[in-house]
Every structure is written in C-alpha cells, then in structure tokens.
Amino acid sequence: MPFLLLIEDDDAIRTGLELGLSRQGHRVVAAATGEDGLKLLKEQRPDLIVLDVMLPGIDGFEVCRRIRRTDQLPIILLTARSDDIDVVVGLESGADDYVIKPVQPRVLDARIRAVLRRGERDSTDSAAFGSIVIDRSAMTVTKDGQDLQLTPTELRLLLELSRRPGQALSRQQLLRLVWEHDYLGDSRLVDACVQRLRAKIEDVPSSPTLIRTVRGVGYRLDTPQ
Amino acid sequence: MPFLLLIEDDDAIRTGLELGLSRQGHRVVAAATGEDGLKLLKEQRPDLIVLDVMLPGIDGFEVCRRIRRTDQLPIILLTARSDDIDVVVGLESGADDYVIKPVQPRVLDARIRAVLRRGERDSTDSAAFGSIVIDRSAMTVTKDGQDLQLTPTELRLLLELSRRPGQALSRQQLLRLVWEHDYLGDSRLVDACVQRLRAKIEDVPSSPTLIRTVRGVGYRLDTPQ
DNA sequence: GCCGAGTGTCACAGAGCCGTCACAGAGGAA
DNA sequence: TTCCTCTGTGACGGCTCTGTGACACTCGGC
Numbered sequence: 130m131p132f133l134l135l136i137e138d139d140d141a142i143r144t145g146l147e148l149g150l151s152r153q154g155h156r157v158v159a160a161a162t163g164e165d166g167l168k169l170l171k172e173q174r175p176d177l178i179v180l181d182v183m184l185p186g187i188d189g190f191e192v193c194r195r196i197r198r199t200d201q202l203p204i205i206l207l208t209a210r211s212d213d214i215d216v217v218v219g220l221e222s223g224a225d226d227y228v229i230k231p232v233q234p235r236v237l238d239a240r241i242r243a244v245l246r247r248g249e250r251d252s253t254d255s256a257a258f259g260s261i262v263i264d265r266s267a268m269t270v271t272k273d274g275q276d277l278q279l280t281p282t283e284l285r286l287l288l289e290l291s292r293r294p295g296q297a298l299s300r301q302q303l304l305r306l307v308w309e310h311d312y313l314g315d316s317r318l319v320d321a322c323v324q325r326l327r328a329k330i331e332d333v334p335s336s337p338t339l340i341r342t343v344r345g346v347g348y349r350l351d352t353p354q
Numbered sequence: 355m356p357f358l359l360l361i362e363d364d365d366a367i368r369t370g371l372e373l374g375l376s377r378q379g380h381r382v383v384a385a386a387t388g389e390d391g392l393k394l395l396k397e398q399r400p401d402l403i404v405l406d407v408m409l410p411g412i413d414g415f416e417v418c419r420r421i422r423r424t425d426q427l428p429i430i431l432l433t434a435r436s437d438d439i440d441v442v443v444g445l446e447s448g449a450d451d452y453v454i455k456p457v458q459p460r461v462l463d464a465r466i467r468a469v470l471r472r473g474e475r476d477s478t479d480s481a482a483f484g485s486i487v488i489d490r491s492a493m494t495v496t497k498d499g500q501d502l503q504l505t506p507t508e509l510r511l512l513l514e515l516s517r518r519p520g521q522a523l524s525r526q527q528l529l530r531l532v533w534e535h536d537y538l539g540d541s542r543l544v545d546a547c548v549q550r551l552r553a554k555i556e557d558v559p560s561s562p563t564l565i566r567t568v569r570g571v572g573y574r575l576d577t578p579q
Numbered sequence: 580g581c582c583g584a585g586t587g588t589c590a591c592a593g594a595g596c597c598g599t600c601a602c603a604g605a606g607g608a609a
Numbered sequence: 610t611t612c613c614t615c616t617g618t619g620a621c622g623g624c625t626c627t628g629t630g631a632c633a634c635t636c637g638g639c
Contacts, residue, residue, distance in 0.1 A: 268522040268568050280626055281570025281596090318628060320586065325627090335587085344585070344636075505615055543617060545597065550616095560598085569596070569625085580639100587634070595626075605616080 130309055131245060134175040135159040136166035136192065137207065138184050142230070146179070149234025155241070156309075163187040167195065174293075174302055177241060180224075181207045193224055203244045207232070256291050258339055259353045261330050263291050272330060282307065283326045290340065290350035299347040323348055356470060359400040360384040361391035361417065362432065363409050367455065371404070374459025380466070388412040392420065402466060405449075406432045418449055419534075426490055426517070428469045432457070481516050483564055484578045486555050488516050497555060507532065508551045515565065515575035524572040548573055 133155050137143040140161070147157050158173055160166040163184050170178070178196065182189035193204055206224040225244050228237055255264045260273045270277045270287060279287065289306040290298065300319040304310060308318070327334045338353045358380050362368040365386075372382050383398055385391040388409050395403070403421070407414035418429055431452040450469045453462055480489045485498045495502045495512065504512065514531040515523065525544040529535060533543070552559045563578045 266521045267574060268571055282627070284570070316629060317586080317588090321588085321628075324587065324589095342586070507616070539618095541618060542597080542599090542620095546599085546617075549598065549600095567597075582639085583637100585634105585636080588632085590631100591629090593627090593629105595624105597622105597624085599621085599623105601620095602618085603616100604618105606614090608613085609611085 130154060130156055131177060131241060132156045132173075132175045132305065133158070133241065134166060134169055134173065134178045136161075136163065136178065136184065136189075137181040138162065139181075142181075146232075146234060146237065150179075150238065150241075153234055153238040155238070163189070163192040166192060170196065174298075174306070175202070177203045177205065177245060179205050179207060179228075179237070179241070183209065205237075205240060205244060256294075257352075258291065258294070258350060260332075261339065263287065270330070277329050279326070279329060282322055283329065286322055286326055287330070287350075290348065294350050294352060297343040297346050297349040301347075303347060319347070355379060355381050356402065356466065357381045357398075357400045358383070358402050358404060358466065359391060359394055359398065360404045361386075361388065361409065361414075362404075362406040363387065364406075367406075371459060371462065375404075375463065375466075378459055378463040380463070388414070388417040391417060395421065395425075400427070402428045402430065402470060404430050404432060404462070404466070408433075430462075430465060430469060481519070482577075483516065483519070483575060485557075486564060488512065495555070502554050504551070504554060507547055508554070511547055511551055512555070512575075515573065519575050519577060522568040522571050522574040526572075528572060544572070 131154075133150060135143060135146055135150070135157055137146065137159065138161050143159050143161065147159050150157050158169055158175065160169050163186055166178070166180070169175075180189045180192060184192070187195075189206055193206070196202070196204065203225045205226045205228055207228055207230055209230050226240055228240055255262060255266075257263070262271045264270070265288065268284065270279055270284065285307045286303065289303065298306070303319050304312075307322075323340055324334075327337050327340055331337045331339055339350060341349045341351050343349050356379075358375060360368060360371055360375070360382055362371065362384065363386050368384050368386065372384050375382050383394055383400065385394050388411055391403070391405070394400075405414050405417060409417070412420075414431060418431070421427070421429065428450045431449045432455055433452055451465055453465055480487060480491075482488075487496045489495070490513065493509065495504055495509065510532045511528065514528065523531075528544050529537075532547075548565055549559075552562050552565055556562045556564055564575060566574045566576050568574050
C-alpha cells in the first residue's frame, strides 16, 4: 500500500484528498504547512509526497528543493489553474510530476501510481552489501553467489532496509514499511525477524556487520568495507 | 538503422517527431490512426512502434493488445501528461516502455535504443530454457526436440514468463498479462495453470527447475545453469 | 558491581500459503 | 445432438512461516 505525505494548506482540499486517496488504497498523512510537512517527512518516511505550490511560509518549490537536498523520493506538485507558474521552475526544483487543481482523487491516484512505477523501474534492480547481492526483479538474494532462501517477510525487510542504506530505521518505521501496521506494542516482532534475517545473511550472526543495531532506535543496513 | 512506426493523431507532434527521430538516425513511417497503424505494421514490418495512447477510434491500449496477440515487437507508449490514465495498465497491456509527452526527440531516441537493446538480448523468435525451446513465430514448444502439446492458456502463460526470464511475476501481474482481467479473489487459477504447465515442461514436476515459485509473490521462469 | 532499559534468542501454536485434485461448465468438432 | 478438451473453482492437506511471550543477555549510567 503506497504511503503518502500530503502537504496542502487549504483545509477543504486537504481533507477531501486525504479521504479520496485513502479510498483509492493509499495510506495518507497530511500537513498544512511546509514546516510541518518536512517534520512529518523525517518522522514517517513516506513513499511519495503530494505538495501544494502555494503554501503560507516556505512555498512548495522551496520545500521541494529542500527535500531534494537530502532525498530522492518522488514528489508531485499540486498547482491551481489560476497560478501563472512556469512548469520549468517546478520541474527544475526537482518535482517528478505536476497536477493541476481541482483534481479527482482517482486521477491523482493514477499519477501517483505512474510516478511510483517509474521510480521502481529507474531504481537499480540490484544492490550489493558485502557478499550479499539483492536482485529486486528476480526477488532473490545471494551470498557469495549462493542462493539464499529468505521467507517473504525476511525479504521485504531486507528490501526496505536496502532501499535506505546507512540510514537508521526505527522499529516503528520498519513495522509500517514491512508489516503495514501501525502499532507495535512491546512485542519482539521486528527483532525476531531481524534475528532470522541475520542468521541467513551475516557471516557471524552474533556479531553482525550488515544489519547493525542502533540502540534506542532500531536497525541500519551498512555496506562493510 | 532502426526502422520505426509512429502512430500519433496530432499532426504537429507526429510531424515533429518524424523529423526529429529521422535526424537521430531512424527510418520512420507514421500513421494517424490505430487502423492505419496496424495496416502499416503488416506491410512494413518495423523494428519498433511508438504509439500514442489517445487515438481516435481504437485507442493505444487496444492497438497494443491487438499487436501483442500475434507479435512480440517492442512498443513504446506515448502518453500526454494530462491524460487520465494509469500507466500501469499500459505496461500490462504489453508495452515495453512509456514516455510522457511532450518529449524531446533525443530523449525518445534514448528510450528507443534502450528498448531495442533489451530486445536484441531476449526477444528473438525462439528462446531456450534448459531442454525447453520456445518458437514464438511457430507458436510451438519442444522439450528435448519433442513437440509439446500445450493448451492456449498454458502457451500464453509460458510466453509471458519467457518474455521476462529471471523476473518474478506476481499472480496479479500474470492474471493481467495472461487472462486480461483484474481480479484474483483467492482462487487457485494461476497456480492451477502453472501446475498444468509444469506437468508438461518440467523433468520432475514436483520439484520444478524452470518455473520457480517465489513464495509470497508468484512465479519466475529460470534458465537452469 | 548493581540496576534498569533495551535487545537477543528460542520454542511453539496458529495462520497463511501453496500444491493438488476432482468436478462441472464452456466451447468446439463431428 | 454427442463427445471431447480445456479451464476455472473450491476444498483439502501439508508444510512453512510468523507472531508471541518468556527468559537470557548486554549496555550504559550510577
């Protein structure tokens, strides 16, 4: 399920899109200002951002640029038809697509899926971490050339970690990305899965070099040198 | 020199692309409607088709599907940014790539060359997987030289898998590609067809080496060794 | 060293996924 | 019509996976 961050100051439009996009099968969090949006971005790590151009405070273009300084995640700009804006400025600030308001949720949904699809295709199909090679299209993982038998959950976990190498992900974030739920009580769910994954991909599972524990936070996938 | 068929109803865009692509070193024939395009396709046998989605009469998706019924030649879809379409549908109707208008001839050229390169590698008229040989123009499959009697559905399934060797395809994707519908409840439709196909092409159907199960995802056609 | 919070580990039972099968309806040929 | 093949369905069983909770362990602060 795609996980979206919607940044839009107009209450009516924001609520409408939030509802509409949820019905189209997305999980949506929303912010009314650029500042709030950037904050939510860091906390929640969405898959894609839908970003209004005309915002109080820092505007959409600026938000876009700031995101692009550190992040490659896809951005769709929302612009009012009456805005006499230069599409080039928008695209140069790093947006992936443009949608003109008013927009039907299902239209926006189609654009979102298109952009996500493009992203999937553009992202390299394989990644390497030490002796581990992940082939995203074959959905296989090999260690020193040998095929590893990962279970679906282990694979999803590794894929999500590998999409953000070197970045610490909290248990909460992993839960959302891999299990698509929101609430982790104090179960050892994530830890247990990490343990099983380590058992398969680490040379010495008890002192892992790939999936590192970040105490007080969660886990991080490193490329050992 | 790549030989292209361009199907696009807008005169200005068609002429512009025709000229631009010629300058990039392609030979181009153009048609303004799907019907004309299909006629030209038969007469001229181009290497690749650039196909607009929004066409008067039969639309691009339908043209794409009709071509795919008999032909494996590469197709690039052209879609207007404002088109209310789901690009995923386009790729699943059998296209190899898509490009969003407006597009610079040199960008389109790059995509064309990429698709053709990909094509050279794997869309020859026959393909071999272990002892299985698929002849796409004769629509026959042989195992150790012996003709196999595949049913139409089994054949389509094998063809779709073989167009993407080594790539895991979900049941959902296979359903769209082979059966052309959208909803898989929790029926065992895909599995049953895979089972029947395995019974014919695998040496030991109960431990398949060609059509591998990707647990939690779907299936993948491998070339053993 | 002691303590508490955070993390690693494990076994187990239930859930989920997949292979398999029989069957019935559709469709085509004679 | 009858016969035959093909195809989709749903039930079933087996096996794998996975979440849980208990317990052990580690780390860092005091």
